[in-house]
Amino acid sequence: xxxxxxxxxxxxxxxxxxxxxxxxxxxxxxxxxxxxxxxxxxxxxxxxxxxxxxxxxxxxxxxxxxxxxxxxxxxxxxxxxxxxxxxxxxxxxxxxxxxxxxxxxxxxxxxxxxxxxxxxxxxxxxxxxxxxxxxxxxxxxxxxxxxxxxxxxxxxxxxxxxxxxxxxxxxxxxxxxxxxxxxxxxxxxxxxxxxxxxxxxxxxxxxxxxxxxxxxxxxxxxxxxxxxxxxxxxxxxxxxxxxxxxxxxxxxxxxxxxxxxxxxxxxxxxxxxxxxxxxxxxxxxxxxxxxxxxxxxxxxxxxxxx
Amino acid sequence: xxxxxxxxxxxxxxxxxxxxxxxxxxxxxxxxxxxxxxxxxxxxxxxxxxxxxxxxxxxxxxxxxxxxxxxxxxxxxxxxxxxxxxxxxxxxxxxxxxxxxxxxxxxxxxxxxxxxxxxxxxxxxxxxxxxxxxxxxxxxxxxxxxxxxxxxxxxxxxxxxxxxxxxxxxxxxxxxxxxxxxxxxxxxxxxxxxxxxxxxxxxxxxxxxxxxxxxxxxxxxxxxxxxxxxxxxxxxxxxxxxxxxxxxxxxxxxxxxxxxxxxxxxxxxxxxxxxxxxxxxxxxxxxxxxxxxxxxxxxxxxxxxxxxxxxxxxxxxxxxxxxxxxxxxxxxxxxxxxxxxxxxxxxxxxxxxxxxxxxxxxxxxxxxxxxxxxxxxxxxxxxxxxxxxxxxxxxxxxxxxxxxxxxxxxxxxxxxxxxxxxxxxxxxxxxxxxxxxxxxxxxxxxxxxxxxxxxxxxxxxxxxxxxxxxxxxxxxxxxxxxxxxxxxxxxxxxxxxxxxxxxxxxxxxxxxxxxxxxxxxxxxxxxxxxxxxxxxxxxxxxxxxxxxxxxxxxxxxxxxxxxxxxxxxxxxxxxxxxxxxx
Numbered sequence: 001x002x003x004x005x006x007x008x009x010x011x012x013x014x015x016x017x018x019x020x021x022x023x024x025x026x027x028x029x030x031x032x033x034x035x036x037x038x039x040x041x042x043x044x045x046x047x048x049x050x051x052x053x054x055x056x057x058x059x060x061x062x063x064x065x066x067x068x069x070x071x072x073x074x075x076x077x078x079x080x081x082x083x084x085x086x087x088x089x090x091x092x093x094x095x096x097x098x099x100x101x102x103x104x105x106x107x108x109x110x111x112x113x114x115x116x117x118x119x120x121x122x123x124x125x126x127x128x129x130x131x132x133x134x135x136x137x138x139x140x141x142x143x144x145x146x147x148x149x150x151x152x153x154x155x156x157x158x159x160x161x162x163x164x165x166x167x168x169x170x171x172x173x174x175x176x177x178x179x180x181x182x183x184x185x186x187x188x189x190x191x192x193x194x195x196x197x198x199x200x201x202x203x204x205x206x207x208x209x210x211x212x213x214x215x216x217x218x219x220x221x222x223x224x225x226x227x228x229x230x231x232x233x234x235x236x237x238x239x240x241x242x243x244x245x246x247x248x249x250x251x252x253x254x255x256x257x258x259x260x261x262x263x264x265x266x267x268x269x270x271x272x273x274x275x276x277x278x279x280x281x282x283x284x285x286x287x288x289x290x291x292x293x294x295x296x297x298x299x300x301x302x303x304x305x306x
Numbered sequence: 307x308x309x310x311x312x313x314x315x316x317x318x319x320x321x322x323x324x325x326x327x328x329x330x331x332x333x334x335x336x337x338x339x340x341x342x343x344x345x346x347x348x349x350x351x352x353x354x355x356x357x358x359x360x361x362x363x364x365x366x367x368x369x370x371x372x373x374x375x376x377x378x379x380x381x382x383x384x385x386x387x388x389x390x391x392x393x394x395x396x397x398x399x400x401x402x403x404x405x406x407x408x409x410x411x412x413x414x415x416x417x418x419x420x421x422x423x424x425x426x427x428x429x430x431x432x433x434x435x436x437x438x439x440x441x442x443x444x445x446x447x448x449x450x451x452x453x454x455x456x457x458x459x460x461x462x463x464x465x466x467x468x469x470x471x472x473x474x475x476x477x478x479x480x481x482x483x484x485x486x487x488x489x490x491x492x493x494x495x496x497x498x499x500x501x502x503x504x505x506x507x508x509x510x511x512x513x514x515x516x517x518x519x520x521x522x523x524x525x526x527x528x529x530x531x532x533x534x535x536x537x538x539x540x541x542x543x544x545x546x547x548x549x550x551x552x553x554x555x556x557x558x559x560x561x562x563x564x565x566x567x568x569x570x571x572x573x574x575x576x577x578x579x580x581x582x583x584x585x586x587x588x589x590x591x592x593x594x595x596x597x598x599x600x601x602x603x604x605x606x607x608x609x610x611x612x613x614x615x616x617x618x619x620x621x622x623x624x625x626x627x628x629x630x631x632x633x634x635x636x637x638x639x640x641x642x643x644x645x646x647x648x649x650x651x652x653x654x655x656x657x658x659x660x661x662x663x664x665x666x667x668x669x670x671x672x673x674x675x676x677x678x679x680x681x682x683x684x685x686x687x688x689x690x691x692x693x694x695x696x697x698x699x700x701x702x703x704x705x706x707x708x709x710x711x712x713x714x715x716x717x718x719x720x721x722x723x724x725x726x727x728x729x730x731x732x733x734x735x736x737x738x739x740x741x742x743x744x745x746x747x748x749x750x751x752x753x754x755x756x757x758x759x760x761x762x763x764x765x766x767x768x769x770x771x772x773x774x775x776x777x778x779x780x781x782x783x784x785x786x787x788x789x790x791x792x793x794x795x796x797x798x799x800x801x802x803x804x805x806x807x808x809x810x811x812x813x814x815x816x817x818x819x820x821x822x823x824x825x826x827x828x829x830x831x832x833x834x835x836x837x838x839x840x841x842x843x844x845x846x847x848x849x850x851x852x853x854x855x856x857x858x859x860x861x862x863x864x865x866x867x868x869x870x871x872x873x874x875x876x877x878x879x880x881x882x883x884x885x886x887x888x
Contacts (some may be wrong), residue, residue: 099663107664109680114669222401229399233323240328242319244639268340281637282312289320293350296402 001025004041004084011048020059025086028170034127037088044214045077046207050198054081059194063151063173065136065192068200070245071235074176075172077200078132081174088129090120095192106160116162121150126158128168133175134223141188147173151194170172203250205232216257218306227257230294237290246278247287260301267297309710309869312626312632315339324353330361333368334385349408350403351385354392359471367475374492382433383463383487384478386440390465391474413442425602436460459485504523546728556738557590562608564742565596585805585817585825589767590776592742596759598672615761618708622758625709626716640721640876647883648691648725659683692839692882693728693749693784695791696875697775699845700733700744701766703796711758711794714871718753719747721872722879728784731757734771735764739803743774749784767801767817768793768857772829772840790839790882792875797844797862799826827857841878843871 008018030038045051054077066074082089092103104197105119124131136144149156155167175195177187205213208228212219231253237243256273260266275287310318315336322328326548336348355364371380389407397403414437439460462481469477482488502510561567566572573593582589604612626633629747658668662683671677698704698711715731722729731747731754742764746757779789788852798824807814815821830840842862844854853861865874 015513068662101663107666109664109669109672112673114664114666226401233326236326236328237319240322242322242328280635280638282316282631285316285631286319289316289346290323292346292402293320293323294400294402296405298405 001083001086004044004080008051008084011046011051013048013051017052017055017059021084023290024170028087028128030086030088034088034129037090037129038086039079039082039089041076041079041083043073043076043211045073045080046203046210047073047201050200051079053198055084057198058085058172059175061169061172062196063175063194065175065177065187065195065197066200067177067179067197069178069197069202070238071248071250072200072202074178074200075132075134076091078174078176082130082132085130085172087170087172088124088127089132090124090129091132093134094136094139096138096140097146099143103143104146104157116159121147122157122159122165122228123168124173125150125165126169128145128170131171131173133173135177136175136191137179137187141191144191148190148194151191157269195306202235203231205229208232212254212257215254216261216291216305218302219257220306223304226294227253230291233290233294237286243283243286243290244278244280247274247283247290249274249277252277257304260304263301266295266299266301266304269301271297309707310869312629313342313344315632317349320344320349321353321356322347324350325356327356332355333364334381341858347406348385348389350406351389351392355388358392358395359474363471367478369486370475370490371492373494374488375495376488376493379430379433380482380488382430382757383436383482385463385613386436387463387478389440389687390463391469394466395468397882398791407425407444411444414441415445432456432459436463440464447523455485491828495662514733543564552585552799556740560737560740560742561594562598562604562609563737564592564744565594565598567696568593568595568745577777581770581777584808585821586741586767586770586773587806587808588739589770589803590740591770592740593745593774593778595745595748596756613688615759618761619758622709622712622760623674626713626758629713633713636717636872637720637724640717640872641724643876644721644725644727644879644883647880650725656682678764690727690786692788692790693730693786694722694875694879695779696729696773697732697743697771697791698731698746698760698794699766699796700735700760700762701764701800702735702762703766703798704762708760708762710869711762711871712758714869715746715757715760716754717872718875719757721876723752727879728786730782730784733760733762734774735762736765736767736770736801736803741767741770741774741801743771743778745778765801766795766799767803768795768822769825770831772826772833776829776833776836776838788839788882789837790841790879791833791840792878793840794845794871795842795844795854795857797826797850797857799823823853823856830857839882841882843874843878845871 005018005022009015019049034225052063054066056127060080061125066077068074076219078089101119103119103121105122106117108117109115118126121131145224149158151173155171156164157167173195205225205228209224212224212227213221216224231248231250234243234247238245238248252273254273256269259272264272270291275284275291278287280283314335314337317337318332321332321335332352334352336345336352337343338345357452361366366579367384368381372379374380393403393407435450435456436459439452439456440463441447442449443464449457449460456612459481462484463590479488479490483490570578578589578591581591598612609661635722651795658679659681660678662681665682668680672680696715700716704711719729719731728749729747730745730749732743732745734741734743736742746759747754775791779791783789799817801817801822803817805811805815805817805821805825817825833840840858840861841855842858844850844862851864854864863874863877865871
């Protein structure tokens, strides 16, 4: 955790906020049995303003809703926040068939008896963890009504026929949503009013370069810049709907560079990490064109790294 | 916004990638003449020119000699200079440019051996010499043999300095002026125009190609012919002006041109009695599936028309398959988008099973009847949520876009089919008082190939067409609870058959402008009253938005070019899906 605190210090987050985070961690210890549920982040989220907004909101006991396009780092930030607050986290991926039972819990049948099987929100509330409600607007609003009492000032879960449980003080919910995804719907006011909303900006060239440098310290600066610009080229193409968002895959690009690091040819690595994610021949041509306008087809992996 | 085929679309994307801007239409696209594939490096150069100098300066520069007798030479020389200028500006940002540039220069010399004699002859000698000099310099080769003037020009054109945006036009024009290539004034070649009257006009219009506007005769013409000549359509009167026999009735003519009616005579009469009222008194309706009676004898003109229609179908199909990669890509994307929207509204049927959500009412069966099927699992509803009627305006104003419209109709049909949404595609136009609704693809047809039969001709009486659609939906609605009618329109109803005098309109009037718009708006409201959702894809000028708003209220989407038809329809469908309350 100290490494992330140090990172935040370097990013310029105020000492007061970091001190409060530390206080929070110390006053809400996690049992050894649950420690394995605390996520260890693979990447750092870059963006001082968003960090400060999120830390302050969580310290004030608010639930947060991260709204942003694909590849704006919503899930990375969720993971980072759970880690910096040292909270156990429950990842709940929302889908169209999500219902109250899959969030709170459902009846089950065990040894001839009907018993209550706890759902992730219920367990999160009992353990004072962070509940990550991923792509919350994929679910129908009716299914989410059950969360109202969990997310507002009442902070309770009342399951008919069972106990009414009060959320532990340290419990927080972080929801993510991508407004423009096809298949998503608008959150109703009742639900969105229970969150503070943070707009996630697209990653900047500078932050992208820092991320690449952090992941691949031996990568030459000129290629760090070219790969960052390549990603931004994809981003522009997607924004203008010339490409589907399949090519806008930061994880895919990092995977591709990782493969180059292992010695795979640049072209093949980019195909595996990015191009092959689309099955549309025309789109593949466009992706190749974007790559060729930045990265030489003759470039050897050994030339990219020191 | 112009319509791009698959190669042009890729080329324009290369330009946009380099410029980082997507909101302009480039003046130039670089495409290899022989192979027909985009010229990657030159497209990057075009894009970079837009990046550094902006659309305004680029337009201003090339507009200076647009139409000049030396335009081609001046364009080529300018691009040689711009290549140098933007290369110097961009190389630090984009090191790959160095390799791409060298490869481009090598390809230039390699292609010299592949040129035919005609291609050599068509080259401008000065441009060619400058190109050889330019690419030799890039490859550090020996310079070609040049006259003193050519050498000086080549040196001046090798601009290695950073030219500011405000200085670009001035610099290039200065070079052209100094070497007497362009003095700043356009020297245009004007076409010879003759005005003929009387007998001369009569003779010439029978021997020369003529341009027509909307008529009450069916003429099937190729889109590219219109592209070449601008608005209207060209035809050789000599070839197709076969005088109609006076005794041939309009009805027979309509039947021979579009196919027999799907309704019996009696049903048709009844329908006309019901819907040819108000503004449409005296009009006729014709609803057909395009099937023609092959046993009947046909005249030479009818045979000619059928051959032309078959030819247009072939052209539509060829256009689709020529750009198949782009079209398949559109089908794939549209299908995913619609499918995603539908997911939210998919109704689930709960059925008893061995896993799923516990059904407390059945728990006793596990204990007392040893029946472990005490859970409920969901099964997707298979019946479609709604059906779609795509009605394409097939009046003569669509002549320039027949292939594109047919291909887009096919794309939409295939996308909806993949989402299990019943779709019917029809075209409509009006001739000689008949408003013809031709069903190209019915709800039952599995294949969408028949959409390629689309061809444009005649006028468009939107109000009566909407009434016909209402009737057709009563007859056949594709087994869905909800219906969405999407109309491709220019929001400009226009028919040669006048609105007859009535109590409200004592003098009668032409079916156009305000009268046409009001009539179409009324019929849209009537359809909506009957629970049918109506949306429009507006294809036309900005000015038409006002009329579209009157007719379709907010249920319309304006497309900039006709190749966006399927996407625009997809947008309307998603909007409608979102509003459907299951």
